[in-house]
Amino acid sequence: MTRNWYPIIDYEKCTGCLTCLNFCTHQVYEVGPNGKPVVARPENCVELCCGCQKICPSNAITYHGEHS
Ligand code: SF4
Ligand code: SF4
Structure with a gap:
């Protein structure tokens, strides 16, 4: 929907659980070469949705656009 809002994964925290x-x-996500998710389609992310951040067990997800 917008390129002004999409997830950013902290790969130091991400365990690759794919939740x-x-x-x-x-x-929005695809499985990357290392088995961890990559943000393949940021334009598909729904502005101000925080769904994946809330369910990430490792607290590895933030959003581009959060502070603007
Ligand atoms: S839910 Fe969190 S820890 Fe699991 S794959 Fe996604 S970003 Fe990584
Ligand atoms: S769950 Fe929501 S915030 Fe996470 S990638 Fe999908 S649309 Fe974007």
């Missing part, structure tokens, strides 16, 4: 990928219904 975020399985949760999001907008195909």
